[in-house]
Amino acid sequence: MKNLKLIITALILILGLTNCSASYFTLTPDEESKLEMGRQVVEKEDGLIYSSLSFEENTDNEFIFNLFVYNKGNENILIDPKEIYIKVYNDDKQLITNQSFYAVDPEEQIAQINSDIKSRDTDHDITTGFNIVFSLLDTFVDLADDEDNDVEEVAENAIIFTGNQINEEISYDNDMEYLNSQKKYWKNSVLRKTELNADEEVQGIIYLPIFNEAEFVKVHIPIGKTVHTYKFKQIAH
Template structure:
């Protein structure tokens, strides 16, 4: 039997407590945690690394962070052999496992590739060209409208059409305001695109020829497969094909 609350202030307190409890429970969210499946790992600057090597390469990798759609890893690759090796991220791929690493062997035909930095840079450069072209066209048209407004305003002022001249000059002033706003929007968009280009040019691992003893490092960006319980990252380079397994766990925060 439910208790009867006769005091009005007590009832209000109970209602507030219920609302607070509901609010706290509704504010929880699930966060994806990505960790190496291997037990032999080490930590550096708060990141958990795992390492593998063969006669040609040594790779050290960690899960760096994630976005809404991608998983971002950081990897350092060292040429431990005697011959040059071409490191081509476009050849790197991963396989999602929806049950376990041992039972999902049939899924090896469904390999997925990471985001190719050269393709992404091509898209960004195309977007920059489109933005520049659109900006020039828009500003040229606006400059024409401004000039026409000024000319018409001057003509109407000389011929005594004061009201129309005022409207013409006001329209020309509005065009200038719009040109300034469009210029600011253009500069903001260009800043975003330039920052994106700098990221893909300098932070992401790109195609590199590694000579004996050399090391290259950078970010690797994989599309996120939220339903996968494990992901296996493959690094085919020459006759080397090192693999790293990571576990994906959703935790309520």
């Protein structure tokens, strides 16, 4: 009976820990917003710039936003996603820390993916070379022994090499397809450093880090010589 109670207590603790680890965070605007295509969109506008921001979803570590910027003025403006940052606040809307948490730099992500592609190419060449070398070595050993079934052994080596190489080719193709799709995403869907002329616009995804202890956050978006600030309430689920 005592052991049963211990087991039940342990199960309750495990379930409690599991529920805690499953928490995730979302954001809802802490200022006026409008509903557009199921999204809560916050708009900002001054004499030179119109922008809008909506929270899309989150990864394990980042909030994902969709940002739109339109240049209303006559001068060129620059928007650089790595300059976008978030400030975090407690339940009383007081700063938790003076530190600013900056958006993921898409250029760094693209550079890392290019490096991963190069590394995978190198690994593929090395693996293919090893498969060939080991197949040849096995064949030489089989031919050098005194057994009479050399043809069968050589055929078996060829089958093993072919199987190993087919597996490597499948793995390589899958890896390259994934890496190239990620590269395409970061190049074309994520907001990158952009100069806007008069009457030009840009739209893209930005990634900002999640600060678990925050109750409210402000997203600061430098655009040209101005900064548009967006306020959100952080909700734990």
